[in-house]
Amino acid sequence: MDDPLMLDANAVAGDLAEMFGFDVSGSVHRCTNCGNQGAVATLLAYVHGPGTVLRCCICHEIVMRWVRTPTRIYLDARGAAYMEMGLS
């Protein structure tokens, strides 16, 4: 994996914070495809397309993807079997 389009998921922390209401980059997700568990910040982010795609760093399947339009965000998170978020 030496794709120049791949960025650390922290680069998209702003969109995530807007959707979840707080910073989830340290929250734990489980990949629906391979079962890997890890921090959201370990996901591989593809941000130069029409939307944002976060992929599992182990199996490269899509964990979350979303599109931001002028008035809304469309989120598909079916690749995340669950998420675990600490309460502040």
Next chain:
Amino acid sequence: MTERFTSRGFFGKRRDAGTDRADRIPPGQYLTDGFPVLSAGPTPQIPLETWEFTIDGLVAEPMRWSWEQFQSLPSRDWTVDISCVTKWTKLDTRWHGVSVDDLLAAVEIDPRAGFLTAQSYGGYTTNLPLTDVVNNQAFVAWQYDGAPLEPPHGGPARLVVPHLYFWKSAKWVRGLRLMEKDQPGFWESLGYHIRGDPWREERYSGD
């Protein structure tokens, strides 16, 4: 599918001498000389020995080409303007490939078929009405600017549908599935417009 007139006017008119370049830029777009790479995932590496292109779905018999067979199809040069929904437009891009008309001519299409899904190596999909890919409006290209199409730009081969936003021009295309109903593809199922005409600014489904 009986009418296959060549719409030379469509491609010819935009290269007329004296045509203002500004007239060729759809609303909300800016002109670029570069060729930005957009991607939703890692670039698939597809060996030509295993590459294949398939037409299936609502056809009497599915059709499949190897790379060698695909290269022997009637092909030609295409010079087209392209517009990406991320707002860049690039004029006079030069490609070489086979028209979708010539691909569809190899199968017997079920009269119920009105749409298709372009399917790509790597899992990407995009949907199109048949009326947007016939009559020399769309092609599958394996050369760009006189050289083999590079993998980041969709090589070995990509679909090109220049009159729609460029997300419809599926990179790494591996086949077309003919369908009765329009079924939203990768971006169309996540807020992007079902058709995506840049001249009508059909960017999003809900806005």
